[in-house]
Amino acid sequence: MLLTRRTTLAGLGAGLALAGRARAAAPSAVNIGFFTETKPTMLAKGEGWFESGVGGKLSWTEMGSGADINTAITSGSCDIGLSTGSAATAAGIAQQLPFKLIGMVDNIGPAEEMTVRTAANIKTAADFKGKKVATPFGSTSHFRLLGFLKTNGLTQRDVTVLDMKAAAIVAAWSRGEIDAAYVWAPAKSKILADGGTPFPTYEALDKAGYVIADLIIVRDAFAQQYPDAVTGFLKAYGKALGMYRAESDKTADIVAKQAGVSPAVALADMKEYDFVPLAEQVTPAWLGGTATDPGKFARVLKGTADFLVEQRSIKTAPALETFQKAIDTSFLAKAIA
Amino acid sequence: MSRSIPAWAITLASIAVVLCAWVGVTEGGLVRDLFLPSPADLWSGFLELIDEGYKGRPLLVHVGDSLFRVGAGFVTGVAAGTLLGLAMGYLPKLDALAAPFVEFLRPLPQLAYLILLIIWLGIGETSKITMLFLAALPVAAVAARDGVRNVPAERLRVAQTLGASSWQVFRHVIIPSALPEILVGARLAAGIVYGTLIAAEIIAGSSGIGWMILDAGRFLRSDYVFVGIIMLGLAGIAIDRALLLIEKRAVHWAGR
């Protein structure tokens, strides 16, 4: 065929059209910010379900906290944040960071909890006065701890709150230098085993509105460009949840391998989380919202943001509508269809 | 032509240009306040910090805690390092024995052994100051050692011809000759201790300007981050200039 101008242009046009369609279908490289954790997310990761769901190559970057995911998304180097904490997400929405909340990994419930040193003899909230409590700042645990202090009339002058990463907490705990810690697995089980006693706070805090969850967020531009990939990602997680419900032992085996713990530990950890099924997430009981009912989670996020403003962690918190608008359940709806 | 405009005027003009560009870019909405706060944001953030403190402690407490750590790490590290370096310069066999450890410790990133310090020394001020001490020691030691080595040979000859004992030689010839380099080493050590402050304050963070910067940065409170950085920068320059003054005075007095 002669390479005339017309054929070249036609070829170019066809190529662009194809490329356009291909772009909307599958991205070339997707950056996922994640945490190594004992949850079905690791099942979907390990079995490659996320990869096939998205339809493109996945680049997994391990993050230190939900705040790191916020920063990464804002700078454009992260596309999907997997299992990011609700405290960081609320902060991010308040700061109009370019992402949408599209799904939940879990409702945390008792999985993050206060552990006190048995020898410190802490039986009531008032006993915390003069004690040292450690937690990773900026996390959902930190949020709960501050909520605990507030609901019990304690200030940060009464109780010394220390900003420590989980590993440092475990190390300092064995030296007896901290009296309590608000943290999650595996640190929580390690300090419990090392002279610790559970100090349950989650029920009261959940009732008082200090609900915490691990969420899935997606960068705005990415979601607009590759909506099918986002839906595929959620579908993959739904599949993992299904397998966990049906074959929890087998799930624990795979998750354990990814997280570097024993299957028994993985199973025990997972049992503490409330893994809300996708079909339920889409209702106003969680992420969903209607014209009249903004939905539970919009309110949770607004309350979280307001509290963070009180703590001066962020400058301002917008109205409830902003949080509603930041939640996009359309991908969930397509994923369960 | 540049000789007619005094240097300070050019500096002021340069600062003014940067300030204008900064205001223009931020107030003009080219960049979000997260990425780069405007001078107005910084000022209101600063006032807020003075008013309410940061996370339950007044700003002055944070500044004081940081200065205390820097000071303690600096004084202990430079004292120990200078003594070690003097000994290393004077006793070549000691130099050969100690040099591998000093040279190994010098470039070692402090964050690498942070968790070990917690495990061995706990989460109090001890581990933080130890980290700063370890940052300062090798620099001060090498400077003192070089200062001793570079003592001009004739001075030693003269002193010994005059019948001075080893101790007198050390006190009246070696130390004064080495003093300028010891002080340069101290100034370098101050810079390194200062640069290590934030890493040290990661240990059970609850106070300190360094920790404040890291914590504020988590939720992108760039105004607090910038205020903290500027405070650190200005304090760092002040400390450096103060040490430079001491250095110049001592060198002058040492009769060079």
Next chain:
Amino acid sequence: MQSVRTAPHDLAAADPVARQTRAWSERRTRTALGAASVVAMLLAWWAASATHMVRPDLLPSPADVGKAAVEVITEGYRGTTLLQNIAATLGRLLAGFGVATLLGVPLGLWMGSNRALHAAIDWIVQFMRPLPPLSYMILLILWLGTGDLSKSTLLFLTAFPIIVAASAAGVRGVKLQRIQVARALGAGRGAVFRHVVLPSAAPMIMTGLQIALAAAFSTVVSAELLAATDGLGWMVISASTFLRNDIIILCIIILGLLGVGLASGLRAIDRRVIHWRGRE
């Protein structure tokens, strides 16, 4: 060893051959003593853990660290190989330091010879110098992303002010008479720069480079603290998260040796290139 105590009495040092031989045997004694010192430390370490004087969870034995080394070399660490991590960190360091040198030396030389430029820019350089790199890392990640760029830029910003300041100081320290003599002998500005200013400034520039490299190296772990996926810094931080003390100590040893190696390398270049040091 040329001791400060004994030097003045040593008239035999006047003979160049004797001096060479003494220097050689001195260096060997020095190396032997240094090696003996390190071996003694290793023995003490081994003894402390073998006799359980120190708890194993506080300090792993040399054997544990050795096993960790084998594990990391054969199986890698969490999906990365040791070589990959060393290469990643060295790559970022050389990129940051390299660009800092390429940009910093000419800028410093220019600043040193141009009063107006010095007055205009020096305040920025002086302000950047004392800033702890970790303080602005979050801003770099926000502006430049979580990839290599933000990390190399952090290392660049650590080295750059030191190199610029040293180069400027080197130029300003050139003795005025030399320039005048050269000019009187008819040399043009370019020739004066190349044959008088540069050689005079070179020792100070080299010293600045060495300090800058040390500063940048001690920052590599900070650079890999936030959202890194490989590198020695990432490895030691990740090992800290899992309280793998054996891997932590392994990384410390590797980092220390790398640091010493880089510093020695730069010193060797200094000795070779600046052979006129000390005779200004």
